[in-house]
Amino acid sequence: MSNKKEKVREITPMDEDFSQWYTDVILKTELVDYAPVKGFMVIRPYGYAIWENIQKEYDNRFKETGHKNMYFPLLIPESLLQKEKDHVEGFAPEVAWVTHGGDEELGERLCIRPTSETIICNMYSKWLTSWRELPYLYNQWCSVVRWEKSTRPFLRTSEFLWQEGHTLHETYEEAQAETLQMLDIYREVAENILAIPMVVGQKSEREKFAGAYATYTMEALMYDGKALQSGTSHNLGQHFTKAFDITYTDRNGEIAYPYHTSWGVSTRLIGALIMVHGDDNGLVLPPKVAPTQLVIIPVAQHKEGVLDKAYEIKKQLEKQFRVEMDDSESYSPGWKFNQWEMKGVPIRLEIGPRDIENNQVVAARRDNGEKVILSMDHLNEGIEKLLEEIQNSLYNKALKMREEKTYIAKNKQEFTKILETTPGFIKAMWCGDVECENKIKEDTGATLRCIPFEQEDLGTHHCICCGKEAKKMVYFAKAY
């Protein structure tokens, strides 16, 4: 197993240096590379194929719930960005400014969209006239730019790909229902397709979106015990619709301001996939999102009939699954095994002369290393079942990991000790005061991730920080 040893040297072990492990995995599996401009990333074909699968899952669900896609310009005039007070304060420090078009200096600076509320509201105010046109249920897929000082591919980059939904409604209740519906779609795909369990809830005032009335979030826990905010959905109330003077004639013939939501998920989800499922040998991809669900590797492929049979099987399987064949002669089967293992392909199918004799193939599971003998007679059914098992097993493993790394702290001493010794989610009681939130952040580096919808009794009713009466059970963690 000399190949194995080589591999181990290639990727830094997770428990030795998790940050280096992440960098090794994303570069060596060719998911991504660093761009010439600091903080920007190139998403390579293998990484982009994962994004395409994520996009497809979300886009289908957006459309099923009545949303349509559209496209708004990349550039936003400075004067538009400034219309909503909280919004400009939140985003102005991190936008990129275009000052020249060709040889000419522009009369007004334009920012590259950091998010599109302002330009979309500007157009909505032009379009909307009557309650008959509501709700507006629109979304766009695009890239956004936020000038970040400290970056990591997928997790925090100066440009990333995402979708941003922007809807208008007649009532606050409808906007709130939309906000929660979209959060639930986010969670459902994250859990069922990406196999990542999520904690869902509301952001505190300190952590909410710049300009929002209320922000809801789904939070995942990574292998190293840090949290990753994985998707947010905002009830924007009438903050923007008033600032941008979006009005319409309501059912009573009165002029009214609509209620407004926005919501987004991004290429950050790929970072979550890597850090939740990966291991010392590289990526581990859930079958439903894997660009390649199974790879066929012929063994002793020079022997008569092996390649023919391998291609026959490929043809049969690729009607139903995403299949690759690796019959290159430049590398040994062992080397290939390691490569595809590193790439996280859920199933490796080995086919050699003896397998053909026995009318079988050997299926090796990436998630737990087990080898399963499958009969060629019912191969598609066998593979389907195995992929399902792998998908479920990855979710359960991730859930178990999160549960093991979720702690309860009843006082600040416990809180600090947990963070120092066994980082993870910390459930604690909170008085609702931003002062306490700030103090925890300053003293420990942990932030309030969310006020979960599922409140629990922790056996104490005192704020973790000030000791006063607590209003909510919340999740704290250090976060990406």
Place this chain on the structure above:
Amino acid sequence: MSNKKEKVREITPMDEDFSQWYTDVILKTELVDYAPVKGFMVIRPYGYAIWENIQKEYDNRFKETGHKNMYFPLLIPESLLQKEKDHVEGFAPEVAWVTHGGDEELGERLCIRPTSETIICNMYSKWLTSWRELPYLYNQWCSVVRWEKSTRPFLRTSEFLWQEGHTLHETYEEAQAETLQMLDIYREVAENILAIPMVVGQKSEREKFAGAYATYTMEALMYDGKALQSGTSHNLGQHFTKAFDITYTDRNGEIAYPYHTSWGVSTRLIGALIMVHGDDNGLVLPPKVAPTQLVIIPVAQHKEGVLDKAYEIKKQLEKQFRVEMDDSESYSPGWKFNQWEMKGVPIRLEIGPRDIENNQVVAARRDNGEKVILSMDHLNEGIEKLLEEIQNSLYNKALKMREEKTYIAKNKQEFTKILETTPGFIKAMWCGDVECENKIKEDTGATLRCIPFEQEDLGTHHCICCGKEAKKMVYFAKAY
């Protein structure tokens, strides 16, 4: 038919003012709107749905021919843009420059990609090592920015959506085969899906892409007799690979530069759709690209059973087709007929009490206004056949239009007269000299659209401009 009259007033007749007709159609059908920044467009949901259909058709074919998608950064350092001499000369005057990130002035200006050859070559030079990795067959879907002085939505805008393929090959011949293969895929989708006949051929040196060895193009003729360059495919030779020092170890163990292609189609194709098929009542969309292939409009919908039956039919049809139901009570059927006609929906299905009695529906064709009675018993088959007929009929109509507007000029006098009286494609002989090309442009405003693959004998062998011996039969036209 008072509604009809209202409609005629809404959209300027094509023959009265084609430019105003175009503007009326794109705005009133809500395909697009003008953005706050001059020269930029907002692609509204109806326009974006057309783009999604175009994307899907091309993306499937790119993948079938072995290409994978990826994503490169929006911003390119000025120093990279300058590496290929012809390329920077062509693009530098029309790029947007980012000079500030947040509050800080950047050390080096960054341009928003006008096209991505330079940044992609920069990364390819880092990645490529061996002939075993070739060919590189990659593509990206994104937006690009080119600072245009005179703009029209879809046809020429400062930002547009497109795809750009970027491939590397071992030999010139392979790169040339790829260049022509992609041009043929462009043509095939344009003709079979968008129902737009194309002239395909090579661009002259004057008209080729900045930095290309050879550019190939597909050119369509619009209703007003002007040409629209609709997609281009470039054999870039080794111009960029040498400028960016992309090298690899070839089959003989020598260091070599690969051969390079790039190719793109854009949202401009939506402009072609509008100007080839549209009429005085608005859009006419070919079924294969129409976001809505048929709309069901219940007649006397308050009568018992009408709405139920209409919904039953919708449910049955939407398994196979893209169907909308318009059962709003705010508008009369006549008003609805006009709206959906303007939107270019290929088939309108009318269902009223008498139709239900007779076990039939009335299908009105958008392309020629004909009404067809379809039995409910074989409705799906009936609709399928009708959509096919409409698709073919639109292509044939467009081909006939182009043939009627394609002329032969044997000398400059004929050439000028055609342009002044009956604008269209002009086939003429050309000596191959750029001086003649420039002179024709200066004197008449027409440009050399392409040197078609299908050369014809025009009965003269003298250059249309200088009268010397001609080398090629070419197409001239005024163009968008």
